[in-house]
Amino acid sequence: MTIEAEYAIEVEKLTKRYGDLLAVNDISFNVRKGEVFALLGPNGAGKTTTVEIIDTIRTPTSGKVRLLGMDVTKKKHDIVPRIGVLPQGFSSFDRITVRSTMQYYSRLFCCIDPDIDGLIELVNLKDKAEVQYKNLSGGLRQRLGIAIALVNDPEVVFLDEPTTGLDPRARREVWEVLLGLKKKGKTVFLTTHYMEEAELLADTVAIVSKGKIIATGSPVELIESNSNYLIVTLQSVDEKTLAVVRKMGFEPVSDPHENIRVRVEGTDDVRKILNGVEDAGASFLSLDVRKPNLEEVFLKLTGEALHEGPTGGMGAK
Template sequence: MTAIHVTGLTKRYGDLVAVDDVSLDVAEGEFVGVLGPNGAGKTTLLEMVEGLRRPDAGGIEVLGEAVWPRNTRLQPRIGVQLQASSFFERLTAREQIRTFASLYGVGQATADAWLERVGLTDKAETRVEDLSGGQAQRLSIACALVHDPELVFLDEPTAALDPQARRNLWDLLSSINDSGRTVVLTTHYMDEAEVLCDRVAVMDHGRILQYDSPAALVRGLDAPARITVAPGVLDTETAATIDGVLETDEGVDGVVLVTREPTAVLGTLAASDRLDGVRVQTGTLEDVFLALTGREYRA
């Protein structure tokens, strides 16, 4: 079954085309990431699919239901964590999530359990305006998940989180997806998309440029491997004579050999007893992202 079916979706703001004729399918139970630089149209796309923003053209079906005209039957079946968290003022974290839970007929015990799952039990009596940015982000995610939705939308869910909190949240999101829930998220973290997502849509200037699994996108890039040899083990002159080496560079980490034949080059290094401390880096999702969207600064 298809959880999300989008065809020809378009949204304009004056002369700006924020989303430009986008078509996209997400399968039930799939974990999909939407990547793109600032202003690519990611948030606008998600807001239309969530039913928060009306498209100018195109069709949207979510869980077999039309999203527009606004479909209230979908609201209990989806969970949404927005880029900017908005809470009821002067409520504690516990009061906040219990209020969200009550809107869906969910009991207080379940709400309190979600506080524990996102690591906020010790902040249960803290007012939401006194939470740190990362704590508020985790509370926002718990509120989006408290009613156990079939489909979850997360807009940059790990922004403002420290590395440990990010990893813990990855485990939580993976467990939600493993239980059969469909998850769609936007993120600027390439490692996050590689670890979590079954498929990734790379978006820029309102269009989807590529949509496939992270591994398939990296394979399609056909990027050369970079083999770093520890300092003092190999000089650049000798490295340049090795068959299969396209170019060399020297830095603080040692000599870097760029090649499209890493197996052969590693064999040569092994034959001359130069493998100690060798590090091999192949293409990454970040390489794909930069190749598709460019390297210029986006405000």
């Protein structure tokens, strides 16, 4: 009788050095079977190195990694048929259609008979089956990459930044596909620097920074345990409001859209602000009180933004 491992992935004191650079620094974590696990962190944090050690492509400097109960440095041949990989920056044959590409990759796993039409349907590429790779948009290319990663019906799927560089709509369409994988009970190991992605898809998130895991838990747990404050936004304020809130001892931040944002400790502070604004005869149109999101938690823990650009760099507003 074989004993089924409880965890799909077990990582113990994993370290990877490239010369003087400590890219992965003594990290440990487990991934349960059937869960979506996300490594969330900025560029250079060590995500790809970690994934590619777990999926047998790179070799660790030290530490132990077991995948489906097997040592990744010793059982590569037994592991590879049971996993699927979408590498970061995936690309495929330019002038080959979706269907032919899928047929080619399925031939690489020569012992099985994959349901190519089913996979094409799973990633919503039915209408594109006869389109060449070079004519697919970024989102469609990534969905083809996911279908390729599934061609051997793997138990564990590794997706390294599956939505980086996609526009919001294409990103959402990839999320739909990943939610489908989750429903099918696959173990999914995801890396991302989009907190919305981790928040929406992952059962467990490990926040990584500079080769270290600095927090692990469900998105809700991470937010609960790292956010002892609320964010209050007053919308469409008049000129007086900012000064009034500042005078009460808070540190409001204003934006160009006549909103001000304040970090407060609890609901008593919210009441204090509302009363103070009213007493001073200042005004605002609406009020929003919320807990910090995962990106703000990340910023608080690391002091660095997850990614640059219009949707990134929340700052400690």
